[in-house]
Amino acid sequence: MATVLTHKDFAAERATWCPGCGDFAVLRALQEACARRGLAPHRIVLVSGIGCSGKITSYMGTYGFHTHHGRTLPVATGIKLANRDLTVIAAAGDGDAYGIGLNHLIHAVRRDVDVTYVVMDNGVYGNTKGQTSPTTAAGATTPSSPLGAVDEPVHPLRLALAAGATYLAQGSSGDPAQLTRLVEQGIAHRGFALINVISPCPTYDRGRTYAWWRERLTNIDQNAGHDAGDPRRAWEIAASRDTEVVGLLYRAPRRALDERLPGFAASPLAGETLGPDLDRVRRILDEEYAP
Amino acid sequence: MATVLTHKDFAAERATWCPGCGDFAVLRALQEACARRGLAPHRIVLVSGIGCSGKITSYMGTYGFHTHHGRTLPVATGIKLANRDLTVIAAAGDGDAYGIGLNHLIHAVRRDVDVTYVVMDNGVYGNTKGQTSPTTAAGATTPSSPLGAVDEPVHPLRLALAAGATYLAQGSSGDPAQLTRLVEQGIAHRGFALINVISPCPTYDRGRTYAWWRERLTNIDQNAGHDAGDPRRAWEIAASRDTEVVGLLYRAPRRALDERLPGFAASPLAGETLGPDLDRVRRILDEEYAP
Amino acid sequence: MLDVAWLIGGKTGEGVDSAGEIFARAAARAGANVHTFRLFAPIIKGGPTSYEVRAADAPVHARADGLDCVIALDDETAVRHGPALRPGGLLLTDAGRPAATAANGAVVCPVPFTALARDLGGPIVKNIVALGVSARLLGLDAAVMRETVRRRFDDKSARVQEQNTAAVDAGWRHAETHLAGHARAAGVPRTAAAGRWLLSGNDAIALGALAAGCRLYASYPITPASDILEWMAAHLPAVGGAAIQTEDEIAALGLVIGAGYAGVRAMTATSGPGLSLMTETMGLAGMAEIPAVIVAAQRPGPSAGMPTKHEQSDLLHMVYASHGEFPRIVLTPGTLEECFADTALAFNLAERFQCPVIVAADQDLVLARSTASRLPLDAVRIDRGERLTDAEAVRRGDTYERYALTASGVSPRAVPGQAGIRFLSSGDAHDYRGVIDVEDPEVRRAMVDKRLRKTRDVWRYAAGTAAEGEGDVLVISLGSPCGPIREAAARLRRNGRPVRFLQIRCLWPFPSHEIGPEVARARRVVVVEHNATGQVASLVRGHVGGHEKVTGLRRYDGLPFRPADIEAGVWPPS
Amino acid sequence: MLDVAWLIGGKTGEGVDSAGEIFARAAARAGANVHTFRLFAPIIKGGPTSYEVRAADAPVHARADGLDCVIALDDETAVRHGPALRPGGLLLTDAGRPAATAANGAVVCPVPFTALARDLGGPIVKNIVALGVSARLLGLDAAVMRETVRRRFDDKSARVQEQNTAAVDAGWRHAETHLAGHARAAGVPRTAAAGRWLLSGNDAIALGALAAGCRLYASYPITPASDILEWMAAHLPAVGGAAIQTEDEIAALGLVIGAGYAGVRAMTATSGPGLSLMTETMGLAGMAEIPAVIVAAQRPGPSAGMPTKHEQSDLLHMVYASHGEFPRIVLTPGTLEECFADTALAFNLAERFQCPVIVAADQDLVLARSTASRLPLDAVRIDRGERLTDAEAVRRGDTYERYALTASGVSPRAVPGQAGIRFLSSGDAHDYRGVIDVEDPEVRRAMVDKRLRKTRDVWRYAAGTAAEGEGDVLVISLGSPCGPIREAAARLRRNGRPVRFLQIRCLWPFPSHEIGPEVARARRVVVVEHNATGQVASLVRGHVGGHEKVTGLRRYDGLPFRPADIEAGVWPPS
Ligand SMILES: Cc1ncc(C[n+]2csc(CCOP(=O)(O)OP(=O)(O)O)c2C)c(N)n1
Ligand SMILES: Cc1ncc(C[n+]2csc(CCOP(=O)(O)OP(=O)(O)O)c2C)c(N)n1
Numbered sequence A, B: 001m002a003t004v005l006t007h008k009d010f011a012a013e014r015a016t017w018c019p020g021c022g023d024f025a026v027l028r029a030l031q032e033a034c035a036r037r038g039l040a041p042h043r044i045v046l047v048s049g050i051g052c053s054g055k056i057t058s059y060m061g062t063y064g065f066h067t068h069h070g071r072t073l074p075v076a077t078g079i080k081l082a083n084r085d086l087t088v089i090a091a092a093g094d095g096d097a098y099g100i101g102l103n104h105l106i107h108a109v110r111r112d113v114d115v116t117y118v119v120m121d122n123g124v125y126g127n128t129k130g131q132t133s134p135t136t137a138a139g140a141t142t143p144s145s146p147l148g149a150v151d152e153p154v155h156p157l158r159l160a161l162a163a164g165a166t167y168l169a170q171g172s173s174g175d176p177a178q179l180t181r182l183v184e185q186g187i188a189h190r191g192f193a194l195i196n197v198i199s200p201c202p203t204y205d206r207g208r209t210y211a212w213w214r215e216r217l218t219n220i221d222q223n224a225g226h227d228a229g230d231p232r233r234a235w236e237i238a239a240s241r242d243t244e245v246v247g248l249l250y251r252a253p254r255r256a257l258d259e260r261l262p263g264f265a266a267s268p269l270a271g272e273t274l275g276p277d278l279d280r281v282r283r284i285l286d287e288e289y290a291p
Numbered sequence C, D: 001m002l003d004v005a006w007l008i009g010g011k012t013g014e015g016v017d018s019a020g021e022i023f024a025r026a027a028a029r030a031g032a033n034v035h036t037f038r039l040f041a042p043i044i045k046g047g048p049t050s051y052e053v054r055a056a057d058a059p060v061h062a063r064a065d066g067l068d069c070v071i072a073l074d075d076e077t078a079v080r081h082g083p084a085l086r087p088g089g090l091l092l093t094d095a096g097r098p099a100a101t102a103a104n105g106a107v108v109c110p111v112p113f114t115a116l117a118r119d120l121g122g123p124i125v126k127n128i129v130a131l132g133v134s135a136r137l138l139g140l141d142a143a144v145m146r147e148t149v150r151r152r153f154d155d156k157s158a159r160v161q162e163q164n165t166a167a168v169d170a171g172w173r174h175a176e177t178h179l180a181g182h183a184r185a186a187g188v189p190r191t192a193a194a195g196r197w198l199l200s201g202n203d204a205i206a207l208g209a210l211a212a213g214c215r216l217y218a219s220y221p222i223t224p225a226s227d228i229l230e231w232m233a234a235h236l237p238a239v240g241g242a243a244i245q246t247e248d249e250i251a252a253l254g255l256v257i258g259a260g261y262a263g264v265r266a267m268t269a270t271s272g273p274g275l276s277l278m279t280e281t282m283g284l285a286g287m288a289e290i291p292a293v294i295v296a297a298q299r300p301g302p303s304a305g306m307p308t309k310h311e312q313s314d315l316l317h318m319v320y321a322s323h324g325e326f327p328r329i330v331l332t333p334g335t336l337e338e339c340f341a342d343t344a345l346a347f348n349l350a351e352r353f354q355c356p357v358i359v360a361a362d363q364d365l366v367l368a369r370s371t372a373s374r375l376p377l378d379a380v381r382i383d384r385g386e387r388l389t390d391a392e393a394v395r396r397g398d399t400y401e402r403y404a405l406t407a408s409g410v411s412p413r414a415v416p417g418q419a420g421i422r423f424l425s426s427g428d429a430h431d432y433r434g435v436i437d438v439e440d441p442e443v444r445r446a447m448v449d450k451r452l453r454k455t456r457d458v459w460r461y462a463a464g465t466a467a468e469g470e471g472d473v474l475v476i477s478l479g480s481p482c483g484p485i486r487e488a489a490a491r492l493r494r495n496g497r498p499v500r501f502l503q504i505r506c507l508w509p510f511p512s513h514e515i516g517p518e519v520a521r522a523r524r525v526v527v528v529e530h531n532a533t534g535q536v537a538s539l540v541r542g543h544v545g546g547h548e549k550v551t552g553l554r555r556y557d558g559l560p561f562r563p564a565d566i567e568a569g570v571w572p573p574s
């Protein structure tokens, strides 16, 4: 790839999402971000879960692993530890990430594994035809809540801050340029990066359209005053009931998991040619097991 | 039970915890709190998980369900919905609650199901002989982290606030009186109550003893200035790196799950004598299915 | 004799499903017996989709072997389904599109569906125009079709209703003037449809649960079981109950177990991936002896597999999954009526034997909609098993043993809230009183035996098999294949090829006592199942032997058997 | 011929385990073959615990049928284990406690363990005093015992070391003066212990993984598999790898699969509850064809069951759990050496067949410590299966099919990072290139067949069974029972009761080709297993028949078989 990369270098199958699906913009942002970072497609692995969102691995021209529902992060962690030289991106739906898979998210944030996590948050279970998701608004009626959802939605940004996130942003399919920037920075971040993307589902959520969101989203990237290094401020913004923001909410430097593991090989484990070279341990063994 | 109840009315088997185990105080606090609330033992169900902590159901003279590892809350939720008149208390270890079972906690908080959750947080996997737990301090050496734990611990109070907790407290086995009060209030709270209890494991955590904790814990209940109704303040306290508190951190009024469910029976479902009384639905059915 | 198979196909979003449903309803209202089959892709919009309706005057429980009329709203449909047309069958394409060619003697008729729809104000009603055409060609009463269409748009504006009924008439007139020659003589009989329902297996399962007194339902969405969640969410509130959508399937089964422990009938429904996730939790119900009803609607696996297709490859998982050993019951309904009855029965068995009960269904069984006489909701008998009365509880006090050793293995059950007693239920090994950490080897052995003993008695409450027909060729199967098998068997008999059909109604405990003698008597045994490894066949061999004569007929390409597949497979033309 | 069984028992916290370990080490250093058995309660402190050591000059792989010397640090030990003493056996109680009575001709000798310990500065060393006494009575060289004790306290202060060696001497002297009459004539032979190890099955499994190139390990603590996590956490960093303790077992297997997908050998180890939790995730490895090695150390179930006891009741779960159908391999080591070799082999098989491989162990197999000659770490052969070289990748480019249809079913594997190609791995059904949402029934069938075809070839790489001895009574078993079975079989043969023993080395795919002929030739077949339902027996019947002659010998009370159990069970004294 001597030439400069463009999003086209990351194209694969034609996407089968519904016309107007927010996920198209997410795909495009991923492709643009990878191109701008000058990453060769074969040095990237995109891991996705199950859902409309999960199909993104079919449309991205990199290595892909379309895992089972809610388990993108454990698999992505295994890939990153196996090959530190790869850029590992995980993409999931809101059900994937905040429903069945939420525990893995909290622990991935704690571990600060070097994975960029892009959540396509459409507030519904799209692929199963529109049921309530963890980010469906309370009171909203869906096929599985015909009398209105009874629970408060989860707040990904608040949870991630509470879990100790070192890179936390929210983007919107309505603003591809910003979304691309946020993903690009997330990939650049050496550690776990969560980017929650408001990605409307016109098919099953007629209420929260692009227009509806546009009126409600405040862009903190344009707010010169915002200091992404201030955790207290980040919480105030995330906790606020009346403003929903997009932009880089918080970033903090920390050593990623593969940098913290004691004695962990500097070069990719995947590169090793295996063979019983055990002199490093044999001494220990004889001591331990010789009666 | 015409007479006044005492903790003895809630006694069962002799506890087999190690001498000095913090869990003795938790058991006693549960018994005292139930007695003070004047709850007849047979109107209470204690649900526990697997661990040293999980054995508490054997020692508490109420109905008990000793479930599998990490799943206390789904089971407790089912019990509460089945019989609204029962007092449902769940008790778990830190591995149970914040490791394998953390996703259920976040969603139970969201649902605000009327269950009091007492977590016996000893910072180790006691029952499996001392391995690292989600609340083990970074750097601490344990059998499973002989070179030092590499991850930051989870922060239960922060996560619960981020999840929208309506009753959130931290107690310590070192202060049984306060712990009893916190549990009592938690039971009184109509909704989900999380009480994280610092409950030392003298057998596997020689470092964090009662004395060690006593020096570090700040009691906010004694701080007249503390307003448990102020979410922002609650976060500041929970987020602070240098102070670890005990006391009632936050409380907010909200309608519990069984009060929010549309059309949910006012009397316990468990009380119903079943029989095909379907007139309420037959009309709907004929409309739906008559071609 | 009437027996027509009609199909409409196009892209998701073109109204294929609603047209199919209306056609099915209309045929049913006109008095026909109906069976439907949908083929849809795991793509929300723009994916290929088709809706097949078989209408006959005799009851039908399978896809037809061939089609009589195909409405192709797009070219792919013509290509994909045209070949299935029988000689003389009609392929109706949207006029103006590249002319399709018909295979084996079918007739291609271009019809201006879109054009006619445009005249009525929008191409969106072209599917309704197609219904009008279809009604005329298949001899379906115009008034019935018009009325069915109108009712479908009951909640819409009068304009919309008129537009659609007008579309029916336009289609009808077009067929009248241009295609009368192709019209079928035999029309649908006008027998009264009173007291008859058109519903899916999922509907029947939900109704069975409701009738059995299920008051709590907890599950996580998954195809093809989501319908049940949606049904429960809509209807349980009407009886004071609730449907909870949980964070995952582990929590769903946890809720069900909690409710069961507390004395309330509760259920969850899922498909393969969710069933696999429930594996550990199911063991808790087994060890703590808590009733739990799990509906498992199978789809092709492993992993996410083919969410919108059909298979029966989770059977051995249902029978053997979860570490350790505990009694469980796996019921295998094969018809709508059995979906209803078995689900209701599952609650009785779960409470009587205090163990998990799985209702093993499959995609075709739960999604196909067929006509059935109104399900007997009032006829459902409720048996809550052996329970400790409040009076007994007070009398027994501390002497009550929740897990008492009994001859049957079943220990009279109490629930929290009962005064005078208390007990612990645990996933840990425990003794007769529920006390854990009992290390005595004798107690361990006794408790294992006690639990395993319980379901020996199951045959007093549940049927193991149902046999029909005589012949030395024995066909064994379960689930949705029973429909096509019955049809094939009837034909084989007519052609002097006697076959006996043994339907397994309860897969676990395995009804060896009924299957053994049948296999022994048979010359050849053909186990028909929708999987590749012959899961049912392996259970037959393991329990009753017959290795030398037990063969298998298996389909695992995602599609249900057609009667002809069975006919050829069971008795290959020699 | 030397063959003594010694047991020390007391409360957890009284140093029972360390005394037992020291005794075992000392006997081994003295040149004896050693086999140990621990009985411990799921109570951290104060629970009853005992450590049994069998020392013999011939190799031993089972608990002895009876005990020769019991050190009872508390009364419960005397009551619980005294009856197991052989005639002439010694029951050493702590002087001053209520005198115990000995059954069948055993001798009770009160010994002032605590008193002697006090004189040395603390009752805490009473266990070491007991070691001194034991050494003298069983003829174990004093110097060896003293040295073993000293080494045990290597990392402690000189004072502590002296105090403990002094305790050995005190015990020895006491025995010398008061119990010499009870001393055993036959002492432990002083053959060189060089090149021999004393280790547990868990140690052997961990070593096998390390030798096979395992570089990532992920698991969640659970008895009896936690040792492996702790071993890996201690030693993987030395080879540049890492052990990750995950939030649960689902994540653990997820990590292993991610690493396997990326080309690194990874493993997880668990017991029943964790294995059940992994059920859904295992299917992902099956469908996406990712190598994954899972060690399953069984304990009594269901649910939490009996965490510190022994059972083999998860076998059918290993074989059949998870929805859908995919190839998997279940290896069943029965000795220390096999734990090592099979774990190493598992990595080769996982990569060659691109599927999950389970190493099925059990509590007794992984926890018992025995002597073995130093495990051949360098002898381990590494076979990474069919892989696409980087050069081929560049050459093939877009024509590369990750899931190509091949005769063997195995498609040459590439890993992310290789230039020139890209592919998708998915848990969804997919075609030869990995493309999902392919609805073509032909493709579905072809891909199912392709995957299932893969392991047909397994017998070229793994042994199905191992047979020994001749006789028309065939004993079939696997796992830890193999030790007691071999001992029992030898005795039966000596008593003119010829038995043939067939050890299953690979439970799945089921080695019918080897077991079939054996069963056919046998007059009577006894399947020996640690479960109540006869899981192995049911596989034998299902695959090779022999219903009329296949019987079972089952123990499921939490304790491992003793040779005498097998002897009596296989050939009941007529
Ligand atoms: C264990 C399991 N349970 C349920 C399902 C069914 N399922 C497929 S996608 C999905 C959720 C989709 O919602 P989301 O994650 O928000 O993705 P979206 O389709 O909205 O992009 C579910 C529940 C599954 N595949 N696996
Ligand atoms: C699914 C599953 N995995 C692992 C275990 C083994 N296990 C038993 S208790 C326990 C953790 C104990 O830690 P914690 O929850 O903190 O309780 P504690 O013993 O410290 O009170 C584990 C991992 C299990 N029982 N089930």
Ligand code: SF4
Binding pocket: A016, A017, A018, A020, A021, A022, A023, A052, A053, A122, A126, A127, A200, A201, A202, A203, A204, C044, C045
């Ligand atoms: S259903 Fe919603 S989320 Fe799924 S593809 Fe369509 S628009 Fe996108």
Ligand code: SF4
Binding pocket: B016, B017, B018, B020, B021, B022, B023, B052, B053, B122, B126, B127, B200, B201, B202, B203, B204, D044, D045
């Ligand atoms: S190990 Fe620790 S937590 Fe467990 S009982 Fe002993 S002191 Fe308590």
Ligand SMILES: [Mg+2]
Binding pocket: A051, A093, A094, A095, A120, A121, A122, A123, A124, A125, A126, A133
């Ligand atoms: Mg979504």
Ligand SMILES: [Mg+2]
Binding pocket: B051, B093, B094, B095, B120, B121, B122, B123, B124, B125, B126, B133
């Ligand atoms: Mg703990």
